[in-house]
Amino acid sequence: xxxxxxxxxxQGQPVNVITDTSKLKSSLQTxxxxxxxxxxxxxVYGSILLLVTLVGIGxxxxxxxxxxxWPFTVSIAAMYALILVYIFVSWKSYAFKKENLESSSAGYxxxxxxxxxxxxxxxxxxxxxxxxxxxxxxxxxxxxxxxxGTVFFQCMAVLVVTTYxxxxxxxxxxxxxxxxxxEIDEMTADLQQIRQELTD
Amino acid sequence: MLAKQEILFNELVKAHxxxxxxxxxxxxxxxxxxxxxxxxxxxxxxxxxxxxxxxSKVGTWIYRIAxxxxxxxxLKNKKQQFESLPDFIQVPYEETLQQKQEQETQLDQLRYCIxxxxxxxxxxxxxxxxxxxxxEIAEITGTNINxxxxxxxxxxxxxxxxxENRKGI
Numbered sequence: 500x501x502x503x504x505x506x507x508x509x510q511g512q513p514v515n516v517i518t519d520t521s522k523l524k525s526s527l528q529t530x531x532x533x534x535x536x537x538x539x540x541x542x543v544y545g546s547i548l549l550l551v552t553l554v555g556i557g558x559x560x561x562x563x564x565x566x567x568x569w570p571f572t573v574s575i576a577a578m579y580a581l582i583l584v585y586i587f588v589s590w591k592s593y594a595f596k597k598e599n600l601e602s603s604s605a606g607y608x609x610x611x612x613x614x615x616x617x618x619x620x621x622x623x624x625x626x627x628x629x630x631x632x633x634x635x636x637x638x639x640x641x642x643x644x645x646x647x648g649t650v651f652f653q654c655m656a657v658l659v660v661t662t663y664x665x666x667x668x669x670x671x672x673x674x675x676x677x678x679x680x681x682e683i684d685e686m687t688a689d690l691q692q693i694r695q696e697l698t699d
Numbered sequence: 700m701l702a703k704q705e706i707l708f709n710e711l712v713k714a715h716x717x718x719x720x721x722x723x724x725x726x727x728x729x730x731x732x733x734x735x736x737x738x739x740x741x742x743x744x745x746x747x748x749x750x751x752x753x754x755s756k757v758g759t760w761i762y763r764i765a766x767x768x769x770x771x772x773x774l775k776n777k778k779q780q781f782e783s784l785p786d787f788i789q790v791p792y793e794e795t796l797q798q799k800q801e802q803e804t805q806l807d808q809l810r811y812c813i814x815x816x817x818x819x820x821x822x823x824x825x826x827x828x829x830x831x832x833x834x835e836i837a838e839i840t841g842t843n844i845n846x847x848x849x850x851x852x853x854x855x856x857x858x859x860x861x862x863e864n865r866k867g868i
Contacts, residue, residue, distance in 0.1 A: 502855045509828045512806050514717045527745045600767045605841025607767040686774055696819040697840050
């Protein structure tokens, strides 16, 4: 047995696929339109939501900042920072939506590895930043709004917010994050192995 | 999509459908998964046509899309991988039945042996089976051209050995 015989046999195998592109086009066109519409909706709805939030928070600050002390300003600043972090993460994630399929396999795999690295960073580091900023903005806001209450009331309000955020974080960390990270790590290991075997 | 791109798409499918399908069959043993992968590759080609700038040869471009889509497809569907029974064999005319069955058996053994290779080796051998030159394979996979020959010879030898062992069973 030699390789040339195998190759001949391989190339002679029946290929039962649709080649009539008019039949293919309608299904591909529908899929393409769905894909485009999903991207468009994500971009438009996301932008509108951010704009409304920024305007809303800005209005709250301008309307009430004279009534409250510095924690109120810190709270508003933390919310703005939160939104800026969200915009940064969203746009960077959006940039990674490009598949880069036209590159060589080694280049494509490197790009996918960068994408996975970014996803991991989003899940780990940026979730932390997001939570700390959210905690800061809520605690500052509550402590300012509840400034006229007793010390016990203020402490309880801060404790409730802290417990809630910590609870959500722990649930996310042990229920969801663990699974997501394990999937990312598994895919990273597979891709690294393929790249190494391809380029070695 | 512009008419020019549609024409290009039609030409590409016409010229490369068989090769792309065989790459899918080499990469995925299961025929239904190979069919899904084939559809996915056509979609990615359709999608990528808008960005095609002609920087590389159309052939290299389309094979890069095919191979890279296969890598992604395999990762996404890793949990669904399994070895299926050989494909359904169409019953030919009686006088050619034995010969057709022998050919189909050999092909199925070949598909099975390819499925026993490592993922990157399956990609490389699928291109070798399509008569791609060392230079083209290096361009498609991003491998150093000096290493391609050594790698291909190693994979070929392993495939032939697997086939011989299979025959001996």
